[in-house]
Amino acid sequence: MNGTEGTWPAFFLLLALSISILASYTMFNFIGNLRRSNNAFRVFWLSGGALVFGIGLWAKHFVALMAFGSSLFFSWSMAVSVLFTIFFSLMAFVMLTIQSTLRHRVAIGSIILSFGVGFMNYFTMLGQPIQRLSVKPDLVVASLLVLFVGTFAAFKLSELPGELTKWLASVTLGLAVLFVQMIGSRALSIEYSQYYTWDKLIHDINLLVAIVGFGALLILTSTWVTWYVDKRMNQMDERYRLLIENSLDTIAIFKQEKWAFVNEAGLRMFEADNPEDLLGKPIYSFLKEEDHDAARERLHNLIFTGSNGPLEQEWYTLGGKTLHTEIVETMTTLDNEPAVQVIIRDISERKKNEELLINSEKLYVAGQLAAGIAHEIRNPLTSLKGFLQLIASGRKETSYYDIMNSELDRIEDIVSELLMLSKPQVYELSYYDVRNMMRDTVTLLETQAILHNIAIETDLGRDVLWVYGVENQIKQVFINVIKNAIEAMIDGGAIRVKLSRENDSVRIRISDEGPGIGQDQLAKMGQPFYTTKEKGTGLGLMVSYKIVDNHQGKIEVYSQLGRGTTFEIRFPFRYPEMPAAMKSS
Numbered sequence: 027m028n029g030t031e032g033t034w035p036a037f038f039l040l041l042a043l044s045i046s047i048l049a050s051y052t053m054f055n056f057i058g059n060l061r062r063s064n065n066a067f068r069v070f071w072l073s074g075g076a077l078v079f080g081i082g083l084w085a086k087h088f089v090a091l092m093a094f095g096s097s098l099f100f101s102w103s104m105a106v107s108v109l110f111t112i113f114f115s116l117m118a119f120v121m122l123t124i125q126s127t128l129r130h131r132v133a134i135g136s137i138i139l140s141f142g143v144g145f146m147n148y149f150t151m152l153g154q155p156i157q158r159l160s161v162k163p164d165l166v167v168a169s170l171l172v173l174f175v176g177t178f179a180a181f182k183l184s185e186l187p188g189e190l191t192k193w194l195a196s197v198t199l200g201l202a203v204l205f206v207q208m209i210g211s212r213a214l215s216i217e218y219s220q221y222y223t224w225d226k227l228i229h230d231i232n233l234l235v236a237i238v239g240f241g242a243l244l245i246l247t248s249t250w251v252t253w254y255v256d257k258r259m260n261q262m263d264e265r266y267r268l269l270i271e272n273s274l275d276t277i278a279i280f281k282q283e284k285w286a287f288v289n290e291a292g293l294r295m296f297e298a299d300n301p302e303d304l305l306g307k308p309i310y311s312f313l314k315e316e317d318h319d320a321a322r323e324r325l326h327n328l329i330f331t332g333s334n335g336p337l338e339q340e341w342y343t344l345g346g347k348t349l350h351t352e353i354v355e356t357m358t359t360l361d362n363e364p365a366v367q368v369i370i371r372d373i374s375e376r377k378k379n380e381e382l383l384i385n386s387e388k389l390y391v392a393g394q395l396a397a398g399i400a401h402e403i404r405n406p407l408t409s410l411k412g413f414l415q416l417i418a419s420g421r422k423e424t425s426y427y428d429i430m431n432s433e434l435d436r437i438e439d440i441v442s443e444l445l446m447l448s449k450p451q452v453y454e455l456s457y458y459d460v461r462n463m464m465r466d467t468v469t470l471l472e473t474q475a476i477l478h479n480i481a482i483e484t485d486l487g488r489d490v491l492w493v494y495g496v497e498n499q500i501k502q503v504f505i506n507v508i509k510n511a512i513e514a515m516i517d518g519g520a521i522r523v524k525l526s527r528e529n530d531s532v533r534i535r536i537s538d539e540g541p542g543i544g545q546d547q548l549a550k551m552g553q554p555f556y557t558t559k560e561k562g563t564g565l566g567l568m569v570s571y572k573i574v575d576n577h578q579g580k581i582e583v584y585s586q587l588g589r590g591t592t593f594e595i596r597f598p599f600r601y602p603e604m605p606a607a608m609k610s611s
Contacts, residue, residue: 038093042086047200049082054184054192057119075119080112083143083203087150090204094211107146114142122181132185136178143177143203144170147210165213169206176202276370281360283325284308295372297343304344312341325366328357338373350374406433457602458500460491460525460532467504468523471512479518482508486525491532494600495577503573506566507536507593514540514591527599531579534595542587 056075084107118139121131148166152159176198183195270277276292278285285304288296296312298304310318317340324334335354343349351370358367413430468482475482493500511521519539526533574581578598585591 035093038089042090042093043200043204045082045086045089046203047196049079049086050180050199050203051193051196052082053079053115053119054195057122057184058192072116072119076112076116079115080108083111083146084108086203087146087207090207094208107150110149111142111146114138114145118142132181133178136174136181140170140174140177144173144206144210147207148214151210151214160215162213162215165209169209169213172209173202173206176205276368276372278368278370279358279360279365280309280325280368281363281365283310283322286360286365292370295343295349295370296341297345297347312343314340314342324355328355328366329364332357336371339370341370350377403437406436409433455495456497457492457494457600458497460493460500460534460597461486463497463501464504464523464525464534467501467508471505471508474509475512475521478512478515480512480515481520482523483520484523484525486523487527489527491525491527492600492602493532493577493597495597499573500577500597503570503595504534504536506570507595510566511536511538511540511591514538516540530599531596532599534597535592536595537590537592539590542589543583543585543591544587548583548585 053075056072056078118135121135121138147169180195180199180202183191183198270289273289273291276295277289278292279287285307288298288301288304293299293301293304296304310321313321321339328334333354333356336352339351339353341349341351350373352373353371354369356367358365410430410433464484464486468484472482508521508523515521515538521539522535522537524535524537526535571581574595574597579596582594582596583591584594
């Protein structure tokens with residue numbers, strides 16, 4: 027007795043073909059899910075597809091042996107052959123998922139898989155107890171050639187869209203692996219050195235049933251799972267497709283700094299008639315030249331940051347139109363290779379509206395300033411007009427001239443402060459010790475403070491506090507702040523002045539014990555003609571803010587109602603430069 031001869035060859039042949047087709051179909055599902063999923067599931071889809079395909083072909087091999095009436099001996103070669111099949115299947119699938127980097131990836135993948143399937147077929151046969159062997163090389167070559175052609179055709183079909191092409195690819199591959207075994211059984215004539223006993227026959231049949239049952243169960247389960255996953259992923263793909271195509275913003279993918287995908291909104295935004303007008307072109311041809319380096323560095327850093335934005339970016343359309351956009355950049359993958367997904371929103375209208383709003387605010391401020399100037403100058407002008415009428419009527423008193431002179435001085439002060447705000451003026455800048463300027467200011471205002479029952483306490487420190495600027499302007503800031511403090515403290519008290527150096531800045535703190543300023547009033551500090559005093563113009567603090575800003579400094583105000591107000595003024599600390607004569611020596 028030379029082996030087990032099948033009694034239902036047609037049934038076993040059909041069963042072997044069904045197992046082979048289902049294993050191929052499941053494998054193509056795994057590969058399809060691998061191509062469109064992220065790298066987190068890459069190992070699962072690769073190993074799962076190779077395992078199911080290898081086990082399926084192993085089970086098919088045993089069933090086909092019964093269909094062909096070939097002898098069957100279970101030995102160590104069977105386990106080795108299935109492991110090699112799984113390994114070569116895995117290598118072939120890795121090759122198939124490499125896009126755009128290998129020119130003949132499908133052919134190479136077909137060769138690898140054909141070698142794995144052929145190895146399993148012939149190694150299993152040669153691993154049995156052989157007494158005499160004869161080989162027909164032409165049939166061996168023909169079987170491997172049929173396997174390669176069938177595998178190559180199946181892989182090409184699997185890359186076409188549609189469920190029908192996937193089934194055609196599965197049938198093609200299933201027939202190819204079955205034909206290689208059919209031709210291989212004719213290519214090798216084997217005379218075995220062992221013969222079956224009845225007990226061994228029953229044992230091997232039970233083992234065969236277990237192997238075939240396990241393989242069939244694994245394939246059916248994997249087929250159902252992959253079909254279900256494929257269906258759900260198709261639904262998600264359709265949702266994302268509709269979301270992307272119906273988006274009002276441009277959604278695009280950049281690969282190797284070129285356009286790889288763009289939706290309909292992007293075609294409209296960049297004035298393209300069809301995707302080919304953009305796809306494959308460098309993105310830098312749509313950017314301003316001065317933005318190239320920044321954009322290139324930003325895209326390269328996405329590997330570490332993962333995402334950027336939202337940030338503003340100017341683009342050029344195909345028609346040469348400038349687009350003001352806001353973009354978000356995210357790292358992604360396309361065909362299992364790194365890519366950048368961008369969402370581009372056209373904000374050109376928003377930019378126009380912002381410019382209109384800024385111009386409107388400028389006009390509003392100019393109107394307020396003009397109204398304030400008119401109001402502030404009209405009052406002294408009215409007084410001057412009245413006194414001139416009195417003088418014209420014959421009433422002449424010396425006090426009239428004094429009052430008229432003071433009103434003219436008031437108009438001159440307003441005009442001088444406005445001129446300082448209107449445009450930058452040329453001044454001689456030099457290095458000054460803030461302590462000396464503060465001493466002069468305190469000396470100037472000390473008499474006025476004493477009249478209001480106010481003591482000015484100073485802590486000027488020991489270190490020299492150099493600043494670079496205009497002495498009279500900085501003194502004017504100190505005068506304005508301390509004078510406001512004196513006028514605010516109607517019940518007397520103390521004004522504390524403290525000078526110090528903090529890192530690279532000079533800090534001047536001027537604190538009073540007045541009634542304090544509310545938060546709503548603090549927000550308006552420095553605005554033209556805003557004042558809490560009855561006869562104030564509000565221009566003093568506005569000029570002070572302007573002077574400090576021109577000296578690269580800043581003013582901060584802290585206040586508590588009922589406890590007083592603190593003005594903190596900061597200027598950059600600047601060492602005096604060495605004279606040129608001393609440098610040369």
